Amino acid sequence: RKEVEQDPGPFNVPEGATVAFNCTYSNSASQSFFWYRQDCRKEPKLLMSVYSSGNEDGRFTAQLNRASQYISLLIRDSKLSDSATYLCVVNGYNTDKLIFGTGTRLQVFP
């Protein structure tokens, strides 16, 4: 089983739609969780950290479910500029290295 797994997509949605991505992780002792965004051929950029209580930043909401070992990202009112690959990131317990999922590609169309 991969340490971090994501549905690769692509998710093709119209502007204004709500879209949700899930990510599962294998290490139950993981402590830190993040969502990053990567545009084509660019460096990944931090979108948001994921806290146990869940957190929201504008149109973006992240949730953590420790019991089922998954995290989610919800994007409301999708914009064309949201088109990118969304990377789920989990850190290990012993060495704290950041493990990236392979990403979920989102394409928002007019």
Next chain:
Amino acid sequence: NAGVMQNPRHLVRRRGQEARLRCSPMKGHSHVYWYRQLPEEGLKFMVYLQKENIIDESGMPKERFSAEFPKEGPSILRIQQVVRGDSAAYFCASSPEMGTEAFFGQGTRLTVV
């Protein structure tokens, strides 16, 4: 506060040459990660370093690859005797401490001809 700086941005090497990739972390960050990304693929962890220490190198090929993060100066990823399969984007990220979010440099695109 300058971000993570990587250089060179593009590097072309002939097969058998050495490639040296540099990464200067953000000010105040003492942890550095290196990742490799092949076209149309995800980020693959290579190595995680703290100043003067390698914390985790489980993703680094056993031969030809080495990394360091000296007390002074940038972190260096060194690839000896490069082969065509080493062609990829190499990203460096830094974080202030263990378990916190990391910030990426713009990457070095290595092309082996």
